Amino acid sequence: MGNHNIVFVLLRRLHSPLIALVCVYAICILGFVLIPGVDDNGQPWHMDFFHAFYFVSFMGTTIGFGEIPYAFTGAQRMWATVSIYATVVVWLYGIGFLLTILQEPGFKQLLSQTSFRRSVKRIREPFYLICGYGDTGSKLVKALTESDITAIVIEIDAERVNTLELEDNRIFVPGLCADASIPDTLLMAGLKQRNCVGVVALTNDDAVNLRVAIASTLLNPGVRVIARAETRDAGDNIASFGTSQVINPFETFAGRLAMALHSPGTFLLHEWLTSVPHEKLTDPIFPPHGKWILCGYGRFGKAVYERMVAENLQVTIIEATPETTNAPDDVITGRGTEAITLQKAEIDKAVGIVAGTDDDANNLSILMTAGELNPDLFMVARQNSRSNDAIFAAADLDLIMRRGSIIAHKIFALMRTPLLAKFLDLAREQDEAWANLLISRIGGVIADNPPVTWEVSINIDDTPAIQNRLATGDDITINNIYQNPQNRELDLPCIPLLIRRRNTQFILLPDEHLLLEASDQILFCGRRKAQDMIKWLTNNPYVLNYIITGEEHPSGYLWRLFSRLNQKRIAKQEFK
Amino acid sequence: MNLEKVIFAFFIVLALTLNFGFFIGDIADPVHHNVYELFAAIVVSLIATILKFGDRTHIGAVLLATSLVADLQLIVAAIVWGIVEHVSQTGMTPHAMAAIVSLSGGAVLANVTSVILLVTETVMVRR
Numbered sequence: 001m002g003n004h005n006i007v008f009v010l011l012r013r014l015h016s017p018l019i020a021l022v023c024v025y026a027i028c029i030l031g032f033v034l035i036p037g038v039d040d041n042g043q044p045w046h047m048d049f050f051h052a053f054y055f056v057s058f059m060g061t062t063i064g065f066g067e068i069p070y071a072f073t074g075a076q077r078m079w080a081t082v083s084i085y086a087t088v089v090v091w092l093y094g095i096g097f098l099l100t101i102l103q104e105p106g107f108k109q110l111l112s113q114t115s116f117r118r119s120v121k122r123i124r125e126p127f128y129l130i131c132g133y134g135d136t137g138s139k140l141v142k143a144l145t146e147s148d149i150t151a152i153v154i155e156i157d158a159e160r161v162n163t164l165e166l167e168d169n170r171i172f173v174p175g176l177c178a179d180a181s182i183p184d185t186l187l188m189a190g191l192k193q194r195n196c197v198g199v200v201a202l203t204n205d206d207a208v209n210l211r212v213a214i215a216s217t218l219l220n221p222g223v224r225v226i227a228r229a230e231t232r233d234a235g236d237n238i239a240s241f242g243t244s245q246v247i248n249p250f251e252t253f254a255g256r257l258a259m260a261l262h263s264p265g266t267f268l269l270h271e272w273l274t275s276v277p278h279e280k281l282t283d284p285i286f287p288p289h290g291k292w293i294l295c296g297y298g299r300f301g302k303a304v305y306e307r308m309v310a311e312n313l314q315v316t317i318i319e320a321t322p323e324t325t326n327a328p329d330d331v332i333t334g335r336g337t338e339a340i341t342l343q344k345a346e347i348d349k350a351v352g353i354v355a356g357t358d359d360d361a362n363n364l365s366i367l368m369t370a371g372e373l374n375p376d377l378f379m380v381a382r383q384n385s386r387s388n389d390a391i392f393a394a395a396d397l398d399l400i401m402r403r404g405s406i407i408a409h410k411i412f413a414l415m416r417t418p419l420l421a422k423f424l425d426l427a428r429e430q431d432e433a434w435a436n437l438l439i440s441r442i443g444g445v446i447a448d449n450p451p452v453t454w455e456v457s458i459n460i461d462d463t464p465a466i467q468n469r470l471a472t473g474d475d476i477t478i479n480n481i482y483q484n485p486q487n488r489e490l491d492l493p494c495i496p497l498l499i500r501r502r503n504t505q506f507i508l509l510p511d512e513h514l515l516l517e518a519s520d521q522i523l524f525c526g527r528r529k530a531q532d533m534i535k536w537l538t539n540n541p542y543v544l545n546y547i548i549t550g551e552e553h554p555s556g557y558l559w560r561l562f563s564r565l566n567q568k569r570i571a572k573q574e575f576k
Numbered sequence: 577m578n579l580e581k582v583i584f585a586f587f588i589v590l591a592l593t594l595n596f597g598f599f600i601g602d603i604a605d606p607v608h609h610n611v612y613e614l615f616a617a618i619v620v621s622l623i624a625t626i627l628k629f630g631d632r633t634h635i636g637a638v639l640l641a642t643s644l645v646a647d648l649q650l651i652v653a654a655i656v657w658g659i660v661e662h663v664s665q666t667g668m669t670p671h672a673m674a675a676i677v678s679l680s681g682g683a684v685l686a687n688v689t690s691v692i693l694l695v696t697e698t699v700m701v702r703r
Contacts, residue, residue, distance in 0.1 A: 012630020019626050026619040033612075049615055050658040 006114055013101050017094035024090040028056045028083040035079050039070045047076075060087030112177070113188065119174040120190040125150050128415065129189055131180035131212050132202035133160045135386045135404025136228070136249075136411075138167070140200065143276035143412045145169040152189050154180045156203070181211040183219065191220050198224035198244075200411060206234035213238045226411055230299070245414055245421075249407050254303030257354070257380065257401055259428075261287045262311045265435030269427055272442060273420060273525060274413040275450035284439070285399055287378050288351040293318060295336035295366050296357035297327045300382060304356055316345045337365040342373055352378035360388045364395055417453050419523040423498040426508050438495075438509070442525060445493040451525045453497075456481065456534060458520045463538035469548075470518050476548065478522070479512035482530065483547045485537045492533050494526025587624040588639075588694055591646065592687035594620055599684050603677045604670035611657070614680065618650045621683070624690075635697050642690045649683035 011018075032052035039045040047055075051069065058065050059080065072080065101107055127150035130137050137153065141164070144151045153175040155161050164175040178185040180203060190196050199216040201209035206229050213227045226245040229235035235246045260267040264285050271282040292308060294301055297319040308315045318336040319327045334341030336355070347353070353370050355363035360383060367379050380399045383392050392400050413420045427435065442451055460467045469476060478499070484490040499507040499514070500521040507514070510522075524534070537543045545551065594617040601608025625647055628640040653676045660672040 008630050008632070011626075015626060015629060018629075019623055022619060022622045022626065026615075030612075030615070033615075048661065049611060049654070050662050 006110065009107075009110065010098075010101065014094070014097065017090075017097045020090050021094055024086050025056060025060070028060075028079075028087060029053055031079045031083065032056065032076070035073075035075050037070060037073050037076050045070065056083060056087065059084060060091060109177075116174050116176045117188055119172070120152060120188070120193070123150055123152075123174075123190070123193075123195065126195045126197040127152055127190070129154070129186070129191060129196060129199045129216075130202065131155075131186075131200065131208075132204070132228075133157075133164055133175065134202065134204060135384075135402075136407045137200075137202045138163070139276075139386070139405050139408035140202070140411055141173055142167075142169065143408060144415070145171045145173060146277040147416070149415070152176075154178055154185055154189055156180070179208075181208040183211075183215040186212065186215050187219070191216060191223070196220060196223055198226065198415060200415075201225070201227040202407075202411075203228075204230075206230055210234060210238050214241065217241055224415075226414060228407065245411075247407060247410060249403060250299045250303045252410060253382075253401060253403050253406055254300060254307055256406055257304055257399075258307030258311065260285060260380075260399060260401075261292075261308065261313070261352075263432045263435065265432045265439055266427060266430070268439055269435050269442075270424060271409075272439070272451055273424065273453055274409040276409060276412055277450070277452075279450055281446075281448060281450050287380075287399070289313070290351035291316065291346070291349055293336075293342070293345050293347060293350050293353045293370075295319075295353070295355050295363075296382075297322070297325045297331065298356075298358060300358070301325075301356045304354060316350070318342070318345055335362060335366075337362055337369060339369055339373060342366075342370055347373050347377070350374065350377060352380065354380045354382070356380075356382045358382075358384055360384050360392075364391065367395065367397060413453070417455050417523060419455055419498055419500060419521060420453050422500070422506065423508070423523055426498070426506065430508075441495055445495060445526050445530075447527070449527075452528050452531060453523065453525045454531050456522045456524060456538065458516060458518055458522075465541040465544040466516065466538050467518060468541065469544060470516065474548070476516045477512065478510050478514045478516060480544075480547055481516070481522070481534060481538065482524070483537075485533055485543045485547060488547050488550060492526065492530040494524045494530035494534070496522050496524055498523040584624070584627050585694060585698075587620055587627060588643075588687075588690050591617060591621045591624050591643070592684070592691050595646070595650070595680060595684050595687050599677060599680050601677075604674045606668050606670075606673050609673065609677055614650070614654060614657070614676075617680070617683070618647070618654060621646050621650055621687075635693060639690055639693055642686045642693070646683040646686040646690070649679050649686065653677075653679035653683070 029049065029052040032047045032055060033049055037045045037047060055068065128144060129152050130141055131154045133141070133153050133155040137155070141151050141153060148171065150171055151173050153161070153164055153173055155164070155175060155177060156179050158177045161175045161177040164173060176185070176189060178188075180186065180201070186199070191199065199212060201212040203209055203212075209227045209229060213225050216223055216225050224244045226247065227238045228247050228249060229238055230249060232248065235248050239246045256267065256270065259270065264287060268282060268284050275282070291314045293316050294305060294308070295318045297305065297317050301317070301319070305315060305317065317327055317331045318334055318341055319325055319331050320333070320335045322331045322333055332341060332345050334344070336342060347370060353367065355366040357363055357366075363381050363383070367381055370377055371379065379397045380401065381392060381395070381397050383400050383402045386402070386404055445451075456463060458466050458470070466476060466481070478496055479491070482492045482494050482496065484492050496510050497508075499510050501507060501517060502519065524531070537547055594613055598609055598613040598617055621643060625640065625643040628636060628643060631637070631640065656672065656676050656679065660666070660668055
């Protein structure tokens, strides 16, 4: 796109009105100079250029001031009449032309691009580039800004860019209305800037996400790329050239739902650890086992069905168009919104129902009809659009799966703490009892707000106090890190979830007596207050010393000297 | 033949010739320097400048710069003329005339540069 200069573009477009203005002025001025006049003594007199320019200037813009310096002759008045019309017309032409240019969509776009580019260049802190500002994108941007992480948005739909501008974000989020699949757009959004740490491709077109991933990997090899892919083919394709993370919304979504049904504890753990700041904590759910009804057998329905069958649940499918969706033979044809279809699916014997069509109104209608037929049903709704939040909340359902927010939460967690993804993988392999125990432990440390997760790396830059102490050969247990610096008898409100040791070894829920090693990475979850405290004690050697030994060492030279003398004195007395 | 090039070259060369016509003669003698010629030189020079607006080539940028210099010199010369005739009570003096003409002489240099650039570009293109 090169380096557009707004002023030059404007001047080039204004060629003809400017030239017309110069010519008309020149002709009028020349006319006044050439036409003879009469001075106050009746002597012939010629207007000079200075007075002609003066007269034409005020005549063109105001038509006031009268005839100066002497009253005009008939010929001069005739010329003045011509000049008035000529200058007024040429001014109107010029100003009208200018206004037309300023109103042009192309020029407006140029203006917004210029201001966008300027605000991107002004960003100094690390930022994420978000392509696509739909349900997922907006949720993600909200979560990022709440945690003081800068984001830049590219979105092809102008209306959505407008909603971004109207959104009340804590940090200013520059948004550009452009096609993210064009590499120039990504470059304009600062892809090559050194502080661009990640690109998230969230558009609803797999081909666009693929192009974004390719462009980002090639143009800025160090950058983290997280891409959304709706089909497995596209997902494999994107993953094949080293994209950091590929997320399939249907799989993730169905996986979560299946997890909620078969292991509510693990599900709750996921919900809590991937929740975004200032959200309400999810309450635990207890889905029953038995016969389930699944309405809708699209991409989402298929993924849910696969998982449920794998869980040995008995599932009856209701689908409006079984032929086009390749539904199994025992499918019941119908939309599920009318009682007769639900009765055919033996709703009175079912324990739960999943309304999983891609139409929010239908989903609600299914559940309301089902609720009338069998009030004890466990009701799960799929919510497609964020704008329906209010009605879904009012419907009093047991579980609402919001597609946008599940994906946004997952990406947000990945961005903030890469170790969390590993932890959640490991957690999925544990049994339900393990998850419930951990849930109650986490519940014990946090208040009403969702837990915060963060990483602590043992190295000289992030945790100099720990690193230096380890280098001298002292033993530091994991518990030392989260003892309260104000009172070492107490622990900070946090739990170490996972340690990555020497990049390959993972220790899940480390024992509190575990000894730390250099270059360990520890994943914590807990309250934000604990995070700040841990930062303090891992950076400040005196605080760390108090935690480990229980003694407070003086920090200044003078006090250190005093205490040494004091110790010698005590030693002498003891010796005596 | 490109009409745009014809018009542009016409104005560039015309600016030089008019300016030169004004400049030539005894530097301090008002009789040798016609006020209409100065006026025409200013108008033509302004048009030449506007024609160069928005040309994003390197040579276009330099041409814009040289014609801006010529405009500046000529407009200052005109302002000096106006001040001498109407503001200071002395009327036209040889000293003031010399100042005006030397300013236009500077503009001639800028115009010559423009023409040289124009010729260079034409020779390079050879079409």
